[in-house]
Every structure is written in C-alpha cells, then in structure tokens.
Amino acid sequence: MPTDSKSGAAGKAGAGEARLRVRKTYKLYLGGAFPRSESGRSYPVSSARGTLLAHAAQASRKDVRDAVVAARKAFGGWSGATAYNRGQVLYRVAELLDGRREQFAAEVQAAEGGTARAAAAQVAAAIDRWVYYAGWADKYAQVAGGTNPVAGPYFNFSLPEPTGVVAIVAPQDSSLLGLVSVLAPALTTGNTTVVLAAQDRPLPAVSLTEVLATSDVPGGVVNLLTGFTAELAPWLASHRDVNAIDLTGVPPAERAALEIAAADNVKRVYVPRSVDWSTDPGLSRLDAFVETKTVWHPIGV
Amino acid sequence: MTTVVDLRDVTRDNAALRRFLHGLPGVDQVGAEGRAGALATRSIKTTAKAWAIDTAISMVDLTTLEGADTPGKVRSLCAKAMRPDPTDASVPAVAAVCVYPDLVETAVHALRGSRVGVASVATAFPSGRASLETKLHDVRDAVAAGASEIDMVIDRGAFLAGRYLQVFEEIVATKAACGTAHLKVILETGELATLDNTRRASWLALLAGGDFIKTSTGKVAPAATPPVALVMLEAVRDYREVSGELRGVKLAGGIRASKEAVRYLVMVNEVAGDDWLDPRLFRFGASSLLNDLLLQRHKLATGSYDGPDYVTVD
Numbered sequence: 001m002p003t004d005s006k007s008g009a010a011g012k013a014g015a016g017e018a019r020l021r022v023r024k025t026y027k028l029y030l031g032g033a034f035p036r037s038e039s040g041r042s043y044p045v046s047s048a049r050g051t052l053l054a055h056a057a058q059a060s061r062k063d064v065r066d067a068v069v070a071a072r073k074a075f076g077g078w079s080g081a082t083a084y085n086r087g088q089v090l091y092r093v094a095e096l097l098d099g100r101r102e103q104f105a106a107e108v109q110a111a112e113g114g115t116a117r118a119a120a121a122q123v124a125a126a127i128d129r130w131v132y133y134a135g136w137a138d139k140y141a142q143v144a145g146g147t148n149p150v151a152g153p154y155f156n157f158s159l160p161e162p163t164g165v166v167a168i169v170a171p172q173d174s175s176l177l178g179l180v181s182v183l184a185p186a187l188t189t190g191n192t193t194v195v196l197a198a199q200d201r202p203l204p205a206v207s208l209t210e211v212l213a214t215s216d217v218p219g220g221v222v223n224l225l226t227g228f229t230a231e232l233a234p235w236l237a238s239h240r241d242v243n244a245i246d247l248t249g250v251p252p253a254e255r256a257a258l259e260i261a262a263a264d265n266v267k268r269v270y271v272p273r274s275v276d277w278s279t280d281p282g283l284s285r286l287d288a289f290v291e292t293k294t295v296w297h298p299i300g301v
Numbered sequence: 302m303t304t305v306v307d308l309r310d311v312t313r314d315n316a317a318l319r320r321f322l323h324g325l326p327g328v329d330q331v332g333a334e335g336r337a338g339a340l341a342t343r344s345i346k347t348t349a350k351a352w353a354i355d356t357a358i359s360m361v362d363l364t365t366l367e368g369a370d371t372p373g374k375v376r377s378l379c380a381k382a383m384r385p386d387p388t389d390a391s392v393p394a395v396a397a398v399c400v401y402p403d404l405v406e407t408a409v410h411a412l413r414g415s416r417v418g419v420a421s422v423a424t425a426f427p428s429g430r431a432s433l434e435t436k437l438h439d440v441r442d443a444v445a446a447g448a449s450e451i452d453m454v455i456d457r458g459a460f461l462a463g464r465y466l467q468v469f470e471e472i473v474a475t476k477a478a479c480g481t482a483h484l485k486v487i488l489e490t491g492e493l494a495t496l497d498n499t500r501r502a503s504w505l506a507l508l509a510g511g512d513f514i515k516t517s518t519g520k521v522a523p524a525a526t527p528p529v530a531l532v533m534l535e536a537v538r539d540y541r542e543v544s545g546e547l548r549g550v551k552l553a554g555g556i557r558a559s560k561e562a563v564r565y566l567v568m569v570n571e572v573a574g575d576d577w578l579d580p581r582l583f584r585f586g587a588s589s590l591l592n593d594l595l596l597q598r599h600k601l602a603t604g605s606y607d608g609p610d611y612v613t614v615d
Contacts, residue, residue: 065606072608241608264605 026056026202028063028226029209031070032219038062043227045203048113056202059227061235064194067223068241071165071192074220079162079190087137089216090187094130096211101127104176104204111175111201125278126180132281133184140189140286148294155297160290162190163268164243167236169229171249175201177277179208182248185285187221194223194242196233198249202226230254237261244268244289248275308544312508315466322465325504328496328532337527340571341564347601350563354598355393357562357590358385360580362420362551364399364588366427366519372407375400379411381613386595395591396580397450401426402443409447420450420485424475427489427518429454433471440478451475452485452551452586454518455502457492465505472509485551485584486511490529491521499529503536507548517554519586524554530565534572537582547576553586559597562590 026045027034036042039060045053078086097104101123109119141160148156166186171178175198186193197205209224225232229249237245237258245262247255247269255271262269270288311321345353363382365374379398386392397418400408408419421443425431431439440451453475459467476484486506490499506514514533517524530552537548550573556562562585569577577583592614596607 061606068606068608235606238605239608240605240611261605265608265610 024054026054026206026226028057028059028067029206029213029222029224030063030067030220031073031223032213034209034213035063037227038066041227045200047110053110053203056206056226059225059232061232063225063227064232064235064239067194067225068165068167068236068239070220070223071194072241074218075162075164075192077218078187078192078221081190083138083141083190086188086190087134090130090134090137090184093211093215093217094127094134096215097123097127097130097208100207100211104207107204107207108176111203112173122174122177126177129177129180129281130184133188133286136185136283136286137188140283143283144287144290145292150296153299155299157295157297159293159295160189161293163289163291164191165241166191166193166244166246166289167239167242168193168195168246169233169236169249170195170198170205171275171277172198172200172229173275174198174277176204176208178248178275179205181277181281182246182285183222185281186246186289187217189286189290191244191289192221192223194225194236196229196236196249197224197226199227199229233258234261237267238264240265242267244270246270246272246288248272308508312466312469315464318465318469318505319463322501322504325497325500328500330496330528333496333528333531337531337568340531340568341527343564343567345563345567351598351601353563353566354559354594354601356578357559357566357585358594358598359393359396360584361395361591361594362397362399362553362584362586363395363591364519364553364586366399366401366422370401370404372404375404375407376411377613379408379417381591382417383412383415385591386598386612389598392595392598396584399450399452399586402439402446402448405443405446405448418449419447420452421446421448422452422454422487422518424453424471426452426454426487427520429456430458433474436471437474437478440475444478444480444482448482450483450485451479452487452515454487454489455506457489460493460498460502460505465501468502469505469509472506472511476510483512484510485513485515485549487515487518487553488533489518489521490516490526490533491523491554496528496532499532500536503533504540507536507540511548513549513551513584515551515553515584515586517586519554522555525552525556527564527568530568531572534569534577537577538573547582549582549584550577551584551586556585556587557589557593559590559593562594 027036037057037059041058042055043058045056047053104123105119108122144160146158150156168182212222238261245267259269311317365378382395382398394417397420398408399420402421405421423439423443424436455468488502503514533550592612595612599607
C-alpha cells in the first residue's frame with residue numbers, strides 16, 4: 001500500500017496529529033465467549049462526574065437463560081476439580097489482575113470517582129481478596145467440614161459441597177472490590193455463577209471477565225451480564241435451574257419480591273448483614289453456598 | 302417440475318434412472334442456505350408458540366438407539382412417550398418410539414392400548430453394510446415383533462458409486478418385506494456430500510415407494526440441517542405434483558432445542574404446505590428434544606424458566 005509521505009497516517013506515532021481514540025466495546029461474558037446481548041440493546045454508562053464513558057451491553061432475559069445454561073454445563077467440571085486445583089486456578093486470576101493494575105485503577109476511578117490513590121488501593125485490595133479466597137480453596141473443608149464420633153457403631157464425616165449454580169447480584173457501589181468479594185468465595189467452594197454487574201458501574205466488571213477469559217477458569221464458570229438489575233434479577237430469582245441467589249446488590253426494599261420468587265424451587269437466598277468491603281471478610285461468604293454432606297462410615301464389630 | 306414423466310418408465314434400468322435423477326434441477330446451495338436462513342428468522346410467540354410446541358411433541362419419534370439399551374430403558378421410554386409430562390395430562394403423546402429390532406417386542410408390550418406407534422430401525426442400521434438377504438431378514442424380524450414403522454438405510458456406497466437401480470431395488474424389496482408397516486427411508490445426507498445428491502436420493506426413495514424420507518441415522522455428523530430439510534420438503538411437494546401422492550419427511554439427528562423444532566415447522570408450512578403439519582407426514586427423530594419442548598411448555602405456562610431437574614432423564 002503506498003503511503004502519502006505528508007500524512008501522518010499508518011501508525012506513525014508522534015507525527016504531531018492526535019491519534020483517533022480506540023473505543024472499546026463492552027460485551028457480555030457467557031460460556032467463555034464475549035457475545036453482544038441477544039436483544040441487540042446497549043445502554044450508556046457514565047463516569048462519576050457524569051461524562052459518557054461507553055455503552056455497555058444491556059442484557060435481556062434470554063441472555064439470563066443462556067448464562068444459566070452455560071453455568072449449569074460448567075458445573076460438573078468445576079465442582080469436580082480438586083480443591084487444590086481450584087485454588088491454583090483462582091490464584092492465577094490474582095496474578096493476571098496484578099499485571100493489569102493500572103488499567104483497573106483507571107477504570108475504577110472513572111466509575112466511582114475519588115482519588116487515583118483510593119482507586120489503586122481498591123484494586124490492590126481486590127487482588128489480595130482473590131489471593132485470600134484462592135488460599136482457602138483446599139483448606140475450607142477442614143474448617144467447615146468435620147468428623148463426628150457419633151453414639152453408635154459409626155463414624156461421621158461431614159463434607160461441604162457446592163450448592164450449584166449461584167446467581168449473584170453484585171454490589172452497586174464497589175465496582176471491583178465488591179464484585180471480587182462476592183464472586184470469589186462462590187467460586188472457591190466449587191459453584192458456578194451468573195453475575196449481574198453493578199448497573200451504573202459495570203466497566204471494571206467487564207474488564208475482569210477479560211482477565212477470567214485468559215486465566216485457567218473454564219468457560220461458563222463465571223458468566224457476567226451487564227444491564228438493569230430490576231429487569232434481570234426477577235428472572236434469575238424465579239429460574240428453577242438456579243440453586244442459590246446472592247442479593248447483595250439489590251436495594252433492601254426490593255429484596256422481598258425476589259425472595260418470594262426464589263422460594264418456588266427452594267433456592268438458597270443470601271442477604272448480607274454488613275457490606276464494608278474493606279474489612280476482613282471472614283468465612284461467612286464461603287459458608288453461604290455450600291451444602292453439608294454427611295457420610296456415616298461403619299466401624300468395627 | 303414442469304416436465305411430465307412416466308414414473309414407471311424411469312426405473313426401467315440403471316441408465317434411465319440415472320438420466321432421470323441427473324436430469325432433476327440442480328440445487329443452488331447458496332440459495333438453499335439463504336432461504337433456510339430466511340425462514341429461521343420468523344418470530345413465533347405466545348399462542349402460536351404454544352401450538353407449535355404441542356404439535357412438535359406430537360410429531361416426535363422418541364428414540365433410543367444405543368448398544369446399552371435394555372428392556373427396562375425401553376419400558377421407561379414408552380411410559381414417557383404415552384405421557385410425556387406426568388404432572389400434566391394436557392401434553393399430547395408422541396407419535397412413536399424408535400428402537401432396535403430386538404427391543405420392538407418390549408416396546409409393543411409396553412405401549413399396548415395407546416396410539417403411540419413402534420418404529421424400528423432395520424437393514425443393518427446405521428451403516429447398511431450387509432447383504433440384502435440379511436437386511437431383509439432384519440426387517441421381517443422387526444415386523445414380526447409388531448413394529449408399525451420401519452426405518453431403513455439406503456446403501457450409500459452404491460448410491461455414491463452411481464448404482465442407482467441397486468439402491469432402488471433394495472428399497473422396493475424392503476417395502477415388500479414391510480407388509481403393512483410404514484417404511485421410512487434414511488438417506489444419511491451427511492454422507493451424500495451435496496444437496497444435489499440429497500435431491501436425487503429423495504426422489505429415488507419416493508419412486509421406490511418409501512412412505513417417508515428421513516435425513517439421517519443420527520450416528521453421522523452433520524445430521525439434519527435446514528438446507529437439507531428444505532430440499533427434502535421440496536422433493537415431497539414436487540412428488541405430490543407429479544404423482545398426486547402425499548409422502549412424509551422425518552428429520553433426525555442433532556435437533557435438541559425447541560427453537561430449532563419450531564423453525565423446522567415454519568419451514569414445513571412454507572415449503573411443503575400445511576398438509577404436512579401432521580404427525581402422519583412429518584416427524585422429528587429425537588431423544589433430548591422432547592425434554593426441551595416440555596421445559597418450554599412449562600415456561601409458557603408458569604412464566605418462569607425451568608430446569609432439567611423437573612423432567613425425566615434416563
């Protein structure tokens with residue numbers, strides 16, 4: 001291709017002309033792929049100061065359905081992996097996040113406002129939280145499970161097992177640390193997830209899925225939808241193939257309706273007590289989506 | 302089909318048959334794919350969707366063709382065929398169950414008193430690689446055990462080698478061995494390579510007296526695809542034009558979602574005509590499709606998405 005020597009085109013950096021901005025397309029993350037919403041819709045996302053950042057995909061109930069199918073399909077592999085392997089895979093996510101710290105700090109600052117220092121601190125805390133939960137993967141069973149010398153010729157083993165497909169409404173305020181704090185523990189214990197990103201601040205979540213896609217987390221283990229919480233959450237709550245729902249990002253006034261819908265197939269419903277993301281998370285979120293299986297082992301005659 | 306041909310004359314010998322089949326209009330593959338794609342864009346909702354789902358259920362040949370099939374599995378399949386959703390009596394029964402010949406007796410016994418037919422694959426299914434004598438014996442076994450429908454496979458090797466008359470005569474002989482049972486002729490379009498061949502094989506099967514033409518065994522990929530279905534539906538439509546007879550089409554293999562099934566019903570209506578929206582002339586060979594249809598039906602009835610925990614899986 002002949003180039004015109006007078007024009008500063010074709011990738012000549014610093015030719016004195018401003019580069020055209022490359023606008024990023026923020027898409028959904030379903031089954032390990034990045035589709036646009038089936039509905040073809042998108043919605044504007046603004047920064048904390050009110051300027052337009054980008055248009056994010058506006059998921060529909062069909063996307064919710066597809067996400068649940070993907071999560072269900074991925075459940076066997078993820079829950080069947082050894083706890084040690086899950087820990088390694090989650091730790092690798094933290095490694096990759098660490099390499100993209102600046103990008104996430106910039107996105108968090110754009111989404112939430114505040115200082116660059118505060119944004120960087122939030123990203124660092126989010127990475128540390130991945131590491132924290134990754135470390136718990138092969139140690140949680142020792143703490144939550146147990147052995148029980150029952151009265152009789154048996155010995156009991158109680159083992160935590162994943163609940164299944166967990167729908168998570170991510171916190172609306174903390175776009176990265178909050179998201180990581182609700183997502184990682186569900187993954188640690190072997191669940192697969194369908195996550196509704198924070199409605200007004202979805203961009204850090206979408207970038208997180210790009211990290212997940214390039215990590216070793218199998219496709220379908222995390223499915224992220226961006227869109228309107230009020231539109232999508234009821235479909236997740238009433239979906240009979242979802243085993244649990246985390247209502248962290250739902251305003252308290254709207255939780256009751258979702259809990260009623262969730263009762264149809266006796267979902268586990270998790271409503272957090274406190275939501276200060278900067279404090280030590282403890283084990284409460286690991287305990288939220290596990291089922292205890294007790295095995296009665298006969299002992300000698 | 303504008304030229305009027307004497308259909309008895311074209312099967313005089315291999316050369317005449319070859320002239321006739323190769324004289325059929327060629328299929329424009331791009332056009333066929335485009336047309337099939339265009340028909341898949343119709344939006345079928347609410348009452349139309351409910352009707353389509355129930356119609357599709359009534360057209361299912363509920364199939365199990367595994368080496369590991371047992372009489373118990375066939376019995377449970379028959380129970381599901383008669384009453385697909387135990388919690389809902391308004392769900393129609395399926396058209397037939399489809400099993401291997403040695404399990405026909407079990408199926409007939411389990412289905413007695415119902416209107417569900419028993420189809421059996423025969424003729425050294427799925428490859429068809431056996432002597433004609435063996436294949437016919439296979440058919441007679443299944444018919445004697447009480448099969449009301451026989452799904453045969455054509456000899457794809459002979460067809461691809463141009464021995465059309467041999468294929469024709471095998472179908473005729475199989476039809477004779479069927480007695481009163483209906484004959485479905487499996488073309489295994491995935492092995493025929495081109496849509497032209499699909500059209501020729503369809504006509505060949507119709508000329509030889511097949512009551513149904515069927516896409517695939519389900520053991521070879523690609524199985525039923527929209528362009529192939531289009532060509533086969535055109536064949537039965539055109540065949541009615543030249544002979545006045547109504548023959549059926551059965552799609553089999555790889556159809557797992559209600560959405561696909563409904564799209565095929567749209568195609569049946571648009572290509573062949575609404576005479577074919579009837580289990581006597583159109584079937585889906587399927588196993589997991591039925592569950593998806595039931596889940597969709599439930600979604601329409603309750604408004605909430607359903608999950609596989611609420612249907613029977615074997």
